[in-house]
Amino acid sequence: MAEKVLQVKDLEVSFLTYAGEVKAVRGLSFDVEKGEAVAIVGESGSGKSVTSQSIMKLIPTPPGVYKNGEIIFEGKDLIKLSNKEMEEIRGSSIGMIFQDPMTSLNPTMTVGRQISEGLIKHHGMNKAEALKRSVEMLELVGIPNPELRVKQYPHEFSGGMRQRVMIAIALACSPKLLIADEPTTALDVTIQAQILDLMKDLQSKLDTSIIIITHDLGVVADIAQKVIVMYAGQVVEQGYLDDIFYNPQHPYTWGLLKSVPRLDSKGHRLDSIEGTPPDLLAPPSGCPFHPRCPFAMEICTKEFPEASIIGPGHKVHCWLQHPQASKEGTPLAVGGAKHESK
Structure with a gap:
């Protein structure tokens, strides 16, 4: 070890x-x-x-x-x-x-x-x-x-x-x-x-x-070798380099990756993350990214999600990992995540 x-x-x-x-x-x-x-x-x-x-x-x-x-x-x-x-x-x-x-x-x-x-x-x-x-x-x-x-x-x-x-x-x-x-x-x-x-x-x-x-x-x-993605003072996703670049699981990580120019994509308009970062004098309740997240659900506004284990060393805090969450319209890989209790 x-x-x-x-x-x-x-x-x-x-x-x-x-x-x-x-x-x-x-x-x-x-x-x-x-x-x-x-x-x-x-x-x-x-x-x-x-x-x-x-x-x-x-x-x-x-x-x-x-x-x-x-x-x-x-x-x-x-x-x-x-x-x-x-x-x-x-x-x-x-x-x-x-x-x-x-x-x-x-x-x-x-x-x-x-x-x-x-x-x-x-x-x-x-x-x-x-x-x-x-x-x-x-x-x-x-x-x-x-x-x-x-x-x-x-x-x-x-x-x-x-x-x-x-x-x-x-x-x-x-x-x-x-x-x-x-x-x-x-x-x-x-x-x-x-x-x-x-x-x-x-x-x-x-x-x-x-x-x-x-x-x-x-x-x-x-x-x-490892990447920690932070938003509003909290870790929303962490994992090895390949995990974050090739199997990202959090909408904020998707937004960061989509805002990077790609050499293999000509004429493609860069996407931006709508909205502005939160005021840390009064951070949002629940998941801090929910005001800017296109996949936000009602639960996202109320509770910060516990860590879901995607693979060895790869964790994400996102309600989309919940078994009852709809994956429709997301680039999320379905399955493979285990919920971790605090």
Whole structure:
């Protein structure tokens, strides 16, 4: 049985604002195994980034509050750790690549010094040793002339190169888990492909587990082994890559897949998901997707469906899986689902 690097159990995270409680993450559960890449996908506002920040305990409290759940990493519940204990884990055992490298990198420090910080803090290296290791990390992530580049500042790098620097910082201390929050956003497709190839290469070389947060299903297909589909702070479907792409079972997953351009379909108009994401100050009752779902039934407005088991590792929360539900007009594969009690 594969070793579980991370276990998230029934996680609930809210933000207490002047307007009320924003329920950003509601009952989230998933596992990450050693050497595995897990993608978390969904529209903006679905709770993806809050999930990644929760794992790193970067949620400001207040206004953020961990209402329920556990985040188990190396036998410890990260939620219960103090800030000082988390500082020993961040950058050392868990690395993170943030969305925008230009705002995440310090413009007043050389990239070499920024890579060196974690090595000096967590590995006890002196400045000369850390600088040498920083040169090696820049070379590892494919930056030419690393001996020269290590002395330069972030503004002297292109967008793709800055993202590579962020990856070098995240990997400098050889973390067991790497969290990449929209790592290819705002990069052109050529640089995007290079960054994904780099992450896959490093994953195979270092056996690092990866959580990648994205709304780009092309990125998911390129790097992930497992996929978690989030909507309104909840998991609506999760499974292995082939499960989600070739046997999706939730109407929201169908909508995401139909909105992706296909090379084998010329002249086909892209579909969109009607409506807007829900207000998490007052999330809908029942299944949160029911106001936008073309297959919604009365029960969908009242109760959130329990998990139905489609196959090994493939679960979906949808009332269409109920034996009495009509499958007419849906792309749903009939049969094969088992209902799971909570």
